[in-house]
Amino acid sequence: MAPDFWSDNRKAQSQMQQLNALREEISTWEGLATQLSDLHGLAELLDEEPDEEMQAEVAQSLPPIEEQIEKLQFALMLSGEHDERDAIVSIHAGSGGVDAQDWAEMLLRMYLRWAEQHRFRTEIYDYSEGEEAGLKSTTVEIRGRYAFGYLRSEAGTHRLIRLSPFDAAHRRQTSFAKVEVIPDVESSIEITIRPEDIEVDTYRSTGAGGQHVNKTDSAVRMRHIPSGIVVTCQNERSQIQNREVAMKLLKARLYEIELKKREEETARLKGEHVQADFGTQIRSVTVHPYSIVKDHRTNFEMGDTERYLSGDVDPFIYAYLQDKAGGVASLEE
Structure with missing residues (x-):
């Protein structure tokens, strides 16, 4: 919101790219947290009322999430000054x-x-x-x-x-x-x-x-x-x-x-x-x-x-x- 933000167009674009990258990263982690929370809620319901079909769906939902988390863990290793x-x-x-x-x-x-x-x-x-x-x-x-x-x-x-x-x-x-x-x-x-x-x-x-x-x-x-x-x-x-x-x-x-x-x-x-x-x-x-x-x-x-x-x-x-x-x-x- 700074009045002179766009006075240096190249610098402004660079900051906007950084902002978008951070938004995307936060959105990814929040999305994973929501998925895991939903699955946790389903698991609690299944403990009370077992349903084999629903249990199979929950089990199938986990591997893709685990794979995505594994990739994100590797990204966390990229902490060098210019890694991004x-x-x-x-x-x-x-x-x-x-x-x-x-x-x-x-x-x-x-x-x-x-x-x-x-x-x-x-x-x-x-x-x-x-x-x-x-x-x-x-x-x-x-x-x-x-x-x-x-x-x-x-x-x-x-x-x-x-x-x-x-x-x-x-x-x-x-x-x-x-x-x-x-x-x-x-x-x-x-x-x-x-x-x-x-x-x-x-x-x-x-x-x-x-x-x-x-x-x-x-x-x-x-x-x-x-x-x-x-x-x-x-x-x-x-x-x-x-x-x-x-x-x-x-x-x-x-x-x-x-x-x-x-x-x-x-x-x-x-x-x-x-x-x-x-x-x-x-x-x-x-x-x-x-x-x-x-x-x-x-x-x-x-x-x-x-x-x-x-x-x-x-x-x-x-x-x-x-x-x-x-x-x-x-x-x-």
Whole structure:
């Protein structure tokens, strides 16, 4: 009701989104409380006057409620400062040649399918195609509540072991790809970037992005001189829009660097070892000689690699969240 509430339209929209999210969360819990209260009342009546048909209906009503509560319990683990925010995911092919580039594209497809299953929106901002197949690097934004909270578990090096489809001898090949996940903080964190500290180049969009990539002269490459960070965007229809997106990506990466500095300083004061980058291998997918996906941080395993690569990443995300919360993964395949 403040008279100047809409004077800053972007800030007002951000606050309205937060308000709607809180309303939805409260409504969900209140709805569950009402359902349980009604069932409790029915149970008391059935104690006085047993009715087998009614008892069966009450019993059938419980599993869906239990399932919903279990999902909400996982959401309660997402208490990080930026867990509720959208996620900016970058995938880079590592060692392994063409197989690694193909592996990077497989990971992109997997996360896009995961996002679709969660009804999250996605937008590919940059796509650098591989020399023979796959991709060298890509950046995609995944928009939805808790997108970053869930996907931060995916940051790190992912390994694939299989018989190479690009090798004439069909030999076993190990490939690596790196996944980076940062929150979209542009709307809430004030990061100052001086105009003289950036260099901007424009070029024609290229790549196998299909409908995601607009092949015009509007693509933008932005370099932050002090940090050496380079971001690109070739998805939007105009150079102005690509500049805006590139600036958002740059701000997110600068914030990530600042956050790492703070964490490293805190850990140094505590005398703890700090991992400087997401360089460690977090998960392995083995297709040959046997089929298994294993997370090396939680030791959680899944035997169905096809299901995993089709977007069923939740069991690994939940195991990671439980591990961070001090629990033990209980979800079955």
